[in-house]
Amino acid sequence: xxxxxxxxxxxxxxxxxxxxxxxxxxxxxxxxxxxxxxxxxxxxxxxxxxxxxxxxxxxxxxxxxxxxxxxxxxxxxxxxxxxxxxxxxxxxxxxxxxxxxxxxxxxxxxxxxxxx
Amino acid sequence: xxxxxxxxxxxxxxxxxxxxxxxxxxxxxxxxxxxxxxxxxxxxxxxxxxxxxxxxxxxxxxxxxxxxxxxxxxxxxxxxxxxxxxxxxxxxxxxxxxxxxxxxxxxxxxxxxxxxxxxxxxxxxxxxxxxxxxxxxxxxxxxxxxxxxxxxxxxxxxxxxxxxxxxxxxxxxxxxxxxxxxxxxxxxxxxxxxxxxxxxxxxxxxxxxxxx
Numbered sequence: 604x605x606x607x608x609x610x611x612x613x614x615x616x617x618x619x620x621x622x623x624x625x626x627x628x629x630x631x632x633x634x635x636x637x638x639x640x641x642x643x644x645x646x647x648x649x650x651x652x653x654x655x656x657x658x659x660x661x662x663x664x665x666x667x668x669x670x671x672x673x674x675x676x677x678x679x680x681x682x683x684x685x686x687x688x689x690x691x692x693x694x695x696x697x698x699x700x701x702x703x704x705x706x707x708x709x710x711x712x713x714x715x716x717x718x719x
Numbered sequence: 720x721x722x723x724x725x726x727x728x729x730x731x732x733x734x735x736x737x738x739x740x741x742x743x744x745x746x747x748x749x750x751x752x753x754x755x756x757x758x759x760x761x762x763x764x765x766x767x768x769x770x771x772x773x774x775x776x777x778x779x780x781x782x783x784x785x786x787x788x789x790x791x792x793x794x795x796x797x798x799x800x801x802x803x804x805x806x807x808x809x810x811x812x813x814x815x816x817x818x819x820x821x822x823x824x825x826x827x828x829x830x831x832x833x834x835x836x837x838x839x840x841x842x843x844x845x846x847x848x849x850x851x852x853x854x855x856x857x858x859x860x861x862x863x864x865x866x867x868x869x870x871x872x873x874x875x876x877x878x879x880x881x882x883x884x885x886x887x888x889x890x891x892x893x894x895x896x897x898x899x900x901x902x903x904x905x906x907x908x909x910x911x912x913x914x915x916x917x918x919x920x921x922x923x924x925x926x927x928x929x930x931x
Contacts, residue, residue, distance in 0.1 A: 608909050612881045615912070618859040619882045623757050625856070630770065634756045637778030641752065644785040645745055 748789055751796050752781055755883075759804055762878045765863050766808045776811060780804040798885065798892035805875055805893060812871070865915045869908050872896075876904035877912070 756777060763773035780803040788799050866874055872894070879890045880901070890905075891898045 608906075608913070611909060611913050615862055615881050616884070618862055619758075619761065622856070622859045622863075623761050626757055626760065630760060630774065631757070633774050634760060634777065637774065637781055638749065638752045638756060640778065641781035641785045642745055642749055644782055645741070645748070645789060 744789060747793055748785060748796075751793065751800075752784075755797065755800060756781070758883055759800070762882055763804060763808060765866055765878065766874065767811055768867065772811065776804060776807045779807055797883075798889040801879055801883065801885065801889075801893035802895060805879075805895075809871070861916055862912070865912050868915075869911060872900075873904045873908035873911070876901050877908035880905050 759777045759780065760770075760773055763776045764770055767773055767776065780800055783803045784796065784800045788796065791799065866877060869877065875894050876890060879885045879893050880887075885893060887898045887901050890901045894901060894904075
């Protein structure tokens with residue numbers, strides 16, 4: 604670190620410490636109260652549920668493992684889904700979508716021919 | 720000796736030692752928190768721009784430290800305490816963002832930040848010569864405004880390294896990042912602040928230069 608940076612840090616620290624020294628009595632009183640409230644946590648007994656947390660965690664993990672092992676094999680729907688996607692995204696389908704207007708016109712002409 | 724007598728004897732010999740240890744731990748924690756609380760308050764206050772919010776954040780950090788980390792060694796308390804405090808500050812900012820969004824939705828005034836007056840919010844002077852006090856508070860006001868405008872991670876690195884005096888390793892623990900990131904954030908913060916506070920450098924930030 605450059606010397607000028609160190610000097611800047613030192614001056615900033617002095618300004619900060621000075622502002623800490625100027626904290627008013629009300630703030631110091633609240634800090635004191637907060638500290639004693641925090642230290643009061645030492646006297647509190649461990650919460651009942653937190654005592655059982657490790658055992659509960661293990662039990663839950665075992666239950667999930669059993670459920671996963673005993674669950675039936677999944678129905679294999681992938682091939683048909685893949686087929687659908689292939690049809691939808693195939694080059695022919697995209698060309699067909701691009702020519703949709705043409706096919707629509709063909710339909711109209713056929714319909715008119717039937718009527719005629 | 721029956722069982723009851725034996726249990727009583729064991730409890731009588733074991734309890735004073737346990738109590739003494741607990742008392743010693745409480746005294747160490749009390750000393751640690753008393754040492755750190757005022758600087759922590761100012762650091763939190765600079766980050767959230769509100770004294771009462773900062774007091775709440777510091778108290779929460781103290782409670783969480785005692786509740787969760789009182790069993791750790793004393794040397795670990797400072798970075799752990801500041802990690803809790805920085806997490807609290809980040810959560811506070813996240814809540815403010817959400818709150819501001821909600822306020823904008825209801826077309827109400829988002830925050831009162833625009834009304835914040837750093838000079839009006841400065842603490843009351845005590846026991847210093849008026850000119851010295853004015854120089855100190857003006858320098859700190861300028862520095863405080865500049866520090867607030869830093870990106871969050873740079874602000875954290877600067878305040879923890881400079882104001883709290885944590886080393887790079889301790890700052891990395893407090894910030895939850897690598898030591899390399901701390902060095903980068905800190906270096907950028909110092910350069911930004913120096914550029915911004917050029918008019919106050921080198922003899923306006925801090926009282927030492929004026930005294931000599």
